[in-house]
Amino acid sequence: xxxxxxxxxxxxxxxxxxxxxxxxxxxxxxxxxxxxxxxxxxxxxxxxxxxxxxxxxxxxxxxxxxxxxxxxxxxxxxxxxxxxxxxxxxxxxxxxxxxxxxxxxxxxxxxxxxxxxxxxxxxxxxxxxxx
Numbered sequence: 842x843x844x845x846x847x848x849x850x851x852x853x854x855x856x857x858x859x860x861x862x863x864x865x866x867x868x869x870x871x872x873x874x875x876x877x878x879x880x881x882x883x884x885x886x887x888x889x890x891x892x893x894x895x896x897x898x899x900x901x902x903x904x905x906x907x908x909x910x911x912x913x914x915x916x917x918x919x920x921x922x923x924x925x926x927x928x929x930x931x932x933x934x935x936x937x938x939x940x941x942x943x944x945x946x947x948x949x950x951x952x953x954x955x956x957x958x959x960x961x962x963x964x965x966x967x968x969x970x971x972x
Contacts, residue, residue, distance in 0.1 A: 893964040894918070899971040900952050911952045913960070914945035914965075927963065931956050 902908065902926040913931075921941065928946045932939045935955050939948035948956060951970065957967040 877889050891964055891965060895966045895968055896960055897970040898957060898960075898967050899969070900953065903972075908949070910953050911948045911950065912945050913948070913954060913956060916933055916944070916965075927959070934959055 880956065894917045895915060896913055899912050901910050901912050924941045924944075924946060928939050928948070929949050930940050931946065931952070935938060935948060935950065935952040937949040937952065941947075957969075960967040
């Protein structure tokens with residue numbers, strides 16, 4: 842390339858032809874409609890949320906220097922890894938800190954409404970306990 846030549850930056854020219862313009866559907870078989878039994882079997886069924894049990898949401902300030910903490914407990918049949926995953930999801934949604942302590946999830950601040958929505962989405966039945 843000579844030093845005086847410039848490289849064009851306008852994207853170049855257009856394609857001279859459409860490679861698919863000459864194709865037609867003539868001679869191709871027509872797709873048959875599915876029988877109703879097969880169509881019903883392959884149709885997606887709406888997912889039903891299973892009830893994973895009642896969990897209690899309560900607000901505590903005792904022994905915390907006046908700071909408010911939302912405590913979620915009463916989980917049945919759920920292990921520590923799943924509790925930690927739920928706690929992380931709650932912390933991210935609320936934008937605050939929290940932990941899993943003694944089988945209960947503790948989230949800083951009064952976050953009961955946001956936490957109730959997350960628990961309901963996960964299949965639990967949140968119940969406000971206490972004041």
